[in-house]
Structure formats: structure tokens, C-alpha cells
Amino acid sequence: MAPSYENLPIDDDDFDESQIDFTDLEEQYQVRLDEGLDAFVVVDGLPIVPDDNRPKLIKFLLRKLNSVGKVKDDGVFMPLNDDNKTEGYAFVEYNAPSEAIQAVKQLHGTPLDKKHTMAVNKLTDIDRYGREGRIDEEYHAPQIEPFQQKEHLRSWLGDVEARDQMVMFHGDKVGVFWNEKEDAPEVVVDRDNWTESFVQWSPQGTYLTSMHAQGVQLWGGKAWSRQKRFAHPGVNLVDFSPSEKYITTWSHRPLQVDENHPVPSLSLEEDGKNYIIWDIATGKPLRSFTTIDVPSTTDAEGQPVKKKMQWPTFKWSSDDKYVARMIQGQSISVYELPRMNLLDKSSVKIEGVMDFEWAPATPRRDGVKSYEQLFCYWTPELGSNPAKVALMSIPSKEVVRTRNLFNVSDAKLHWQSEAAYVCVKVDRHSKSKKSMATNLEIFRVREKGVPVEVVDSIKDTVINFAWEPKGNRFVLITTGEIPTQSAVPPKTAVSFFCPEKAKGGAVGNFRHIRTIDKKNSNAIYWSPKGRFVVVATLQSQQSFDLDFWDLNFEKPKDDKDDKEKELTANLQLMSTAEHYGVSDIEWDPTGRYVATVASAFRHHMENGYHLYDFKGQLLREEHIDRFKQLIWRPRPPTLLSKEEQAEIRKNLRNYSKLFDEQDLAKKNTANRQVVELRRRLLLEWLAWREAQVQMLKDEGAEIELNGGVVHKEAEDEVEEVEEIVEEIIEETEEVIG
């Protein structure tokens, strides 16, 4: 707190300013004054020539120097020594300081011939660093810091109860908590103003990312100390590579890095760039890029179409070996890590390319032994050529499979999590372009020759599609024609698909299981372990449904109908819930819990979260003002082998018995505490009340002890009046005779 005016210390008269040694401060905060010499560069490393040849050399030099800017007339000064020879250097004046900077950037180190290499430096730099004493003449070996043991970054995985962590961001506070099911989450760490805009986990949960105006910071370890810092002023978004080796930062504003705006660990190289790809281990930038402006297009009515930015722009292959960016309509540039050089020094030219996606896992194709990564892309109809979907293998750049499609208005690429299938959702229009329908083209990547299966039984437009993680079933949501000028969004239908049962463990053809009509659902969230799926309605004003489905429901034997015998699924709606204002849904990484969030990023109505178990049973709900984010901490892939996992699955009953006992014991202790507390409160209250009543008795408070009844004076003459009321309910007349 600032001291108030009255509390300011009274000036000490004995104080003498001249006694203080300011030299250290002056050195530290030395200001570089504008010397007017910014347009000058010093060119070094030139051949030494006699005076006669000097104009020739200058002419030769000017050719090089003028390639980056305009050298002033008579702007080259090459001094002579006593022997009438040049000294091997020259002073050059450009028209503008910016050109001088360009000259340093581009010409420094360019060879002139076999013997001579040009060194271009700014005159001011020579002045600053070249002066005697500024740089130590003697070489000092850099000091190597002693090794310091770092914290274990994955210690949270060793929790005895195998609980999961989550980060919550509300108001200005960011906290990491242990999930305690129905009880209040246990705080691990809670900090004010930890981030400025949002938080994000790295894909394997090692780091928590915080966003600041100056850049991005990564946090982790038991003490939640800062692990790395990436300076990128004005950063908007970040993206990690799948194995957490690299990170991409992006700002909509081009970076400004120069002498007057120094940014730690960035060089002039990064000036004017939007993207930086960093190495997380070293904290150094690997390469930077500018945003590619997509030429704006106009729709049918001549209105400019707003382009949505694709994020992530730089897409990573599953093993962090490649990163690629698409230039829409032209090409895909694939870069090799860790050098970040363009693969084969050229982009892959694909005319008209609209979108591409890497396989999310290293693919295992039938008959292919060599290492490869795959990506899938599509191109629209161009002239008389049909639209195409293709799979390309990297690094060979060989197209493994293509498929031609007609009447395509849009396509979306959906990889299955193990890269066993890629489903291309093709929105097709009829010849008249009036009605729309959707086809699913499913590429079976693992089978010989990559056969394509087409699901074309869908009449309506598919608005959402999701594969079962590690499985081969999928859910999609369709919607009918959207009536124009209707405030109410159209009803949707949710359809489930699975492969038929086939002999010998092969995956049969995809078959429709069931469709649920007249829903409002628009979002699909599979459990990360598969089998369970939540179908929800998000971003809606009227509906907030959450449907919890099980695809392996064990029905009683006699209840099965014949149709479902052929399918590899048994569909069952387990539960339906509603969360008012739900905007985000998050499965925990083990697939045990689902958190639904009403985030203040979207609206300000009943912000908070609900916690469900996988069956859809509500465990906990909490309303928190300005609640913004809840994200489960991801877990790295398991280290157990397939056999070990199978063993655990086999003995699950024994384990779960143990866990149930632990849960019960924990609950009992908690319950006992609550009951104890209540008993104490009740006894305290009763004792206090007794004291109060005694006090009233001592004071002689008749009215209060009598329940507030004031006796009227006339009460003695109470007269009891008995009134008998007879009511005729029904009357019937009968003539007897």
C-alpha cells in the first residue's frame, strides 16, 4: 500500500546525494541516445587494393549493397593507408536506418570470392562493442552452472488413491485440485492471477500452461514451480506437439523485435513473424513463420465470406517427427524435426487442397514394413476434375490411396484414434444444388489396399461425427433442412453405428444400430476408454440435455432380439441429465467421471460445474461466480504391457472389493465427523436457549414466555356460541304410488 501524504517520511537534512555511488545503476540502465548514425554500416573483410582499383571495387560492392536498399550518392567511403592501398574496410551510408538494418541482416557473411567474405555491421555497434575495454581481450570459459536436481514432473501419477487432478479457473484464481467425487475437491495449489486469459494442460499432463501479455509459461512439479518461459509478446494461442517436445505460439499481431524492443531469447530473425515453434527442453525458438493471408472470397450474394482461422495451423504427426502447414488451395509444407527444415526442400504441391489431417497414431498398414506417417487430405472439384480424397505417406510423399467424389460441397476428415480408419464425411448436393445429403467414405487403413466402405443410407445432413476411441463404432448427429427465418433450431437425430460380427476377428461392414429422433443434441463426447458416450446439447438457449449411453450393455439373455445378435454392440441409454447453461464437457482421462461446465467465457448464467460418474449419476454440483474453465489433467500413455493390462482386467473383481472397502471406510470417517459436529452444534444451541429462557423468567417476561399472546381485558366474558349449519346437498322427489 502506498503511504499516505501525511505518513511520508520527513526529509532528512543530513542526506547528501553526492555521496551515493550511482555507477552501477548508470551502467545497468544506460540509454542509447539517437546518434544519427543509424543509417551507417561498416563493411569489413574486403580485398585490399591499390588506389587505382578502388572505384572498381566500390562499383562491385555497390551492386551487392544496393540489393537491399539505396546507398546514398557518394555514400561509400573507403579510406587509404600510407601505402596508398585500401584498408580492407569501408563505411557505407544508406538512405534510411531500416535499410542499414536490412543490410546487416541479409549481407553479413556473404562471400565475395573464394578468399573474401564480407562482414557487415552497423557503425553504432562497432562503436559500442568495438571500443577498447568493452569486450575483454582474454577468453574466459563460460561458467557452467552445477547440475541441479529438478522436481519430478509426473509425481501426481503416484497418488495412492489414483485420483485425478483438474485445473479450475474462476474469477482471477487458478487452482489445481484432486477430484474427491461427491466431496469438495482437495486443493493442491491455488493462486491469484496465475494466467491472464486461459489455462491449458500439455497433452500428457506434464505442464500447465499460463498465458500472459509477454508470453507463455509452463508450470509443473510438486511445488508448481515455473518450468519454462517462452517470450512471445501478445501471444493468443498455443499448441503442443503430441509428445510434449515442441510448442507452437501464435499471435495475430506480427512480432516486433529490434534494438529498441528487445525480447529475451528472440533475435531479429523473428521480427514480423506470427508463429514461433519452440523446443520445450531448451526453451529456444526453432523457427518462426508469418500468417498466410487467405484471399478473401465472396459467397453467392457477393458478401465477403469470413474465414475461420484453422487452429492448430501447424499440425503435428503423432510421433513429433514432422509438422505441416497447409497453404489453402496450393500446397502442404512438411517440416522435419528437430531441424525444422522443409522436407526435401520443397512443399507438396496439391492443387485446390482444402484440408488435411495427420493420422493420430503411427499407422500399421498391411504389407508395409517401413516407417511412415500418413496424412489425409481432400481437394474439391476443379473444372472437369472430380473432387478427391487421398492418403499420403511421409517421408516418401507417395499417395497411397485416392478416391474420386462427385457433387461435393464440403468434406470433413475424421481419423479413428489408432489410425485404423479414416472417415471422410462428404456433404453432397443434388444436381439442382437444392437438397443436401451426407455420405460417409470410410477408409480401412489397416487392410490390404486400403478398401473404402461407403455408408450412404443417411438422408439428412450430418452435423457431428465421432469415432469411439480405440474402437470401431461411431455416433453421428443429423439434422433436417433448416427452415429459413426460424428462431428455433431444427430437431436433430442421433444415430449409432457399429461393424457387423464377422468370422475370425475381422471387422465386418458398418451397420446402423439405432437412431433416436426429435432430439436437440449437437455434441458427442466419447469416454477416452471407449464403450461409453455422452450425447449432449451445447450452446443452446432452450435445451441442456446430457444422455449417457452404453454400447456394451449386458442384457439378460432371453431379452436379445435377433437383429442385434449380428452386431458388435448392445446399445442402452443409462441415464439422462440436465445441466442448465452447459457449455463444455470433459471426460477425465480414465473415463470414470464426466465434468460439465457452464463457463463464463460463453455466458453469465449459473456459472459452475457438475460432476457425473460414467453412468450419468450426478455426484456433485457447484455454482461459482465467474467460473471459466475446468480441465482434467491428462495422463501419459500407460507403461504396462498388454499382458499386464489383461491380467489386471481379469482380477478386477478382487481389486474393486478392496477399493469399495476403502471408500466405505473413508465415508464412514467423514460421516462420523459430520454427525459429531452436528451433535455439538445442537447441544450448544439447546444450552444457549435454556439460558435465554431462564433470563426471560428472571426478568418476568410473561408475554414472551406465553408465546406472545396478549390477554385482552374482556377475555373473562367469553361466550361460547354453538352454530349448527345444515346444508342440503341433494334433493330428490319421488312419487310413490
Place this chain on the structure above:
Amino acid sequence: MRPILLSGHERALTQVKYNADGDIIFSVSKDHVVCAWFSHNGERLGTYHGHQGALWTVDVDPTSTLLATGGADNTMRLWEVKTGKLLKTWDFATSIKRVEFSPDGRQLLGVTEKRSGHLSTIVVYEINPDPAAEQTNEQSLRIVCDESKATVAGFSYMGKYIIAGHEDGSVSQWDAKDGEYMFSEQIHEPDMQVTDLQWAPDRTYFITASKDKTAKLVSTNELRVLKSYSTDTPLNSAAITPVKDYVILGGGQAAMDVTTTSARQGKFEARFYHKIFQEEIGRVRGHFGPLNYVAVHPRGTGYCSGGEDGYVRVHHFDKAYFDFMYEVEREQANL
């Protein structure tokens, strides 16, 4: 049981009160009219006409003979309950925000608003319980609140103290005999207005509601906070239920913000908390505006709420309400 909807008012309700027997409900609203209703079926018994401005407050004496009202027409009025006859009008410089009879019904207290140079005051008149008698013009007590204006006030047990809640969230105590200031306590958050003060049946403790989203149970003698109930919405009213150890809280978003929000978000619900354990037990929906006042039947068999939406909702408690008990309460009851 289905609530009874009393739809006799044209504007927002400001206060509702049961009489001592609990058979009649008095309601006042901004539409200038006082209504009396039968509590068991919601039939209107009558109205009291005369006020020239919005009404803020009403109270009935313990014998249900006299009715006192106060409002924005800068008058405090006394009526005969039975006939609706206006017995007395006291004029003031500013509006009357709260009236209350002493436990014996022989004193009447009024709280005046602070406005245009007039400080907020608490005035007390001696009352003759006979409707035919002439009422005095002379104030037996006049307390000026110069620090923070009083918003609510009432008589403690035996009319010993006057307790007042203030605009700055504090509660203060005066001797009701000579008007001597005793002390005050900061019960609620600073500058969060105390919006209501209602007594326990024997007036040894009371509950206050505040804009700071909490209600507090406070002891009369020491002004000590006994219990605290926190909610997620500004509170306008709080009541203590006899028979069962509950409190009922009412509130909701400020009336001026209501049009911009849905009923769901406005939190226009009556909330039931356990008085001793301070835990929420349940909520009752129904109003589509904030609840301005909740009142409990003196026998504890029901409650009614008056809302900004212009309705009074009268609820009679079901059997389940009386049967509900915490485990430890059951233990205690079986001792």
C-alpha cells in the same frame, strides 16, 4: 400442498404479516392499498384505503385490534382492523420505512427515511389499545440516526431494547425506555444494507437479511452472531420458523436488473436453511420477481411470501416438513 396465490395487488408487494392467531394475513404494496386475507383459503377479508403513496410497511397489534401502516406519502396511519376505519394519521417530513408494535401492543415504533436534509429517525408513540380512544400526537421517544440511516427496527423482549439495522450493514441497540444508545456491531459486510430484521417468538434473538447475500442469527442482548446463512443472491427478507428449527430466506436479483434476465437466473426462490446446522434444506419456486418479504405463520404451520411480481403466495406445510429430522435431532427428541 399447492400454494394459494393472492392476486389482489397491482404492484410489487413490500411487506406481508400474519396476525398473532395466524388466521389473517395483512399485505401492503406499492399500489397504495392495504389488504387483509384469510390465511387458510386466501379469501380477501377487506382493504384499507387512504394512503396517497406507495406503502412500505404494515404491522398488527397482538390482539388483532389495531393495524399500523407507513408509506411514501410521509404518513404513518393507525386503523381499526375490524372495520377498516382510519383512527389516526401521523405526518412526517419523509417516508416511513418500517412500523412495529411492542410485544404488549402499547407502543408503536416507526422508522423514517433519510432525505433532503432530514436525518433518519426512529420514533415511538404510546398507543391506547382501545379503538375508540384518542391517540396521542406526542412522541415518547425520538432517536436520530446520524451515522448511518436505519432501514429496519424493532422492539426486543419486554420492549426492553430497540434494535435497528442500518444501511452500512451494522446493527445497533438502544434502551427503549430512555432512548440511550448502547452499542452497535458490524454484523454484515460494510456498506451492505440490512434489508430485514425479524424476531424469534420470544425475541431473545432475531434474524437479519442483507444485500451481502447472507442472513445472520443474532442474539438480542450481546448482538452476537449466532449463526450465518450464506446464499448466492442478495437477500430482502429472512424469517425464523417456530416448531421446526428452520429459517426461510427470500431475495433475488435487484428489481431493476430483473427484466434483463430469465426467472431461472434471477434466483427468485424461498430458501429453507436449518437454523442450527446452517445447511440448505430446500427451495420453493414460484415467484417470477424477487421476494420482497417472507412471513411465517406464528404457529409454524405455513408461510407466505410477497414478491416484486405483485403476488402473495401462501404455503401450508405438508406432513413431510414436520417429519423431517436430522439424525442427531431424532436422537435428542427420543431422549
